[in-house]
Amino acid sequence: MGADSGTGRRPSRRRGALAGGARAPAALLALLLLGALTVASVLGIQPPSPRGADTPPEAFSADRAAGHLERVAAQPHVAGSAANDAVREYLAQTLSGLGWETEVQDTVGMDPTEPDLPSMARVRNVVALLPGSDPSGRLVLVAHHDSVQAGPGASDDGAGVVALLETARALSEGPALRNDVVVVLTDAEEACLCGAEAFAGQHPWPRTAGWC
Numbered sequence: 549m550g551a552d553s554g555t556g557r558r559p560s561r562r563r564g565a566l567a568g569g570a571r572a573p574a575a576l577l578a579l580l581l582l583g584a585l586t587v588a589s590v591l592g593i594q595p596p597s598p599r600g601a602d603t604p605p606e607a608f609s610a611d612r613a614a615g616h617l618e619r620v621a622a623q624p625h626v627a628g629s630a631a632n633d634a635v636r637e638y639l640a641q642t643l644s645g646l647g648w649e650t651e652v653q654d655t656v657g658m659d660p661t662e663p664d665l666p667s668m669a670r671v672r673n674v675v676a677l678l679p680g681s682d683p684s685g686r687l688v689l690v691a692h693h694d695s696v697q698a699g700p701g702a703s704d705d706g707a708g709v710v711a712l713l714e715t716a717r718a719l720s721e722g723p724a725l726r727n728d729v730v731v732v733l734t735d736a737e738e739a740c741l742c743g744a745e746a747f748a749g750q751h752p753w754p755r756t757a758g759w760c
Contacts, residue, residue: 598610598611599611601615605717605718605721606718606721606722606723607718608714608715608718609714609718610714612714612717613710613711613713613714614710616642616709616710616713616714617702617706617707617710619635619638620635620638620639620693620701620706620709620710621695621700621701621702621706622700623700624695624696624697624698624699624700624701625693625694625695625700625701626694626695626696626697626738626739627669627670627671627694627735627736627738627739627742627743628669628670628736632693632694632695632735635693636652636672636674636693636733636735639674639693639709639713639733640652640674640676642713643674643676643713643716643731644676646716646717646720647678647720648676648677648678648716648720648731649676649677649678649679650674650675650676650677651674651675651676652672652673652674652675653671653672653673653675653746653747653750653751654670654671654672655670655671655746655750656668656669656670656671656742656746657669657671657736657740657741657742657743657744657745657746657747657749657750658740658742658745659740659741659742659745660741660744660745661741666740667739667740667742668740668742669735669736669739669740669742670736671734671735671736671742671743671746672735672743673732673733673734673735673743673746673747673751674693674731674732674733675730675731675732675733675747675751675753676716676730676731677728677729677730677753678716678719678720678725678728678729678730678731679728680724680725680726680727680728680729681724681725681726682726683726683727683728684726684727685727685728685759686727686728686729686730686753686756686759687727687728687729687730687759688729688730688731688732688754688759689712689715689729689730689731689732690731690732690733690734690744691705691708691709691711691712691732691733691734692705692708692709692733692734692735692737692738692743692744693705693709693733693734693735694735694736694737694738694739694743695738696738704738705737709733712731712733715731716729716731730753732747734746734747
């Protein structure tokens with residue numbers, strides 16, 4: 549019987565080789581498609597490029613925010629220290645200079661995570677309000693201005709503080725907003741979260757409706 553007869557095995561192997569060869573381009577195409585989708589996904593979640601100091605005044609500028617960081621994170625400034633007093637004064641003056649209604653909440657707060665034996669601290673929160681044109685609620689933006697003892701707090705939470713200062717400046721330059729915006733820069737976060745507790749529990753503004 550010939551090798552190429554209907555019962556031989558060579559034609560079967562030949563058909564298998566042809567089928568395998570057909571699958572290879574399809575697999576390669578699938579890998580290329582998967583790679584393209586991965587690259588597109590990564591590019592889609594990349595943050596925008598930082599904007600410089602020449603950015604229009606109504607827009608957020610990373611360079612302008614960084615300028616505040618040189619003052620806010622110049623040295624360690626734990627709650628109750630003279631260095632933190634200087635930071636708090638700078639923050640209050642900056643927000644007031646932008647036209648925000650600014651005050652310092654000077655009170656005693658306690659650690660909300662330990663109700664049975666709480667830590668307590670004197671706190672001085674910087675609180676500023678940009679009134680809306682026809683408010684039905686208030687948007688609150690929060691960061692903390694104290695640092696740990698071992699470092700100047702550039703990332704925790706100086707970056708958050710200066711981002712809110714630049715946001716406040718941009719909002720002041722932009723069109724009037726319908727709702728109020730409140731910036732709260734709390735004190736003694738590193739020690740006991742006492743500033744946030746004091747603002748939420750004692751300041752009159754959180755008692756009004758429509759906060760988010």
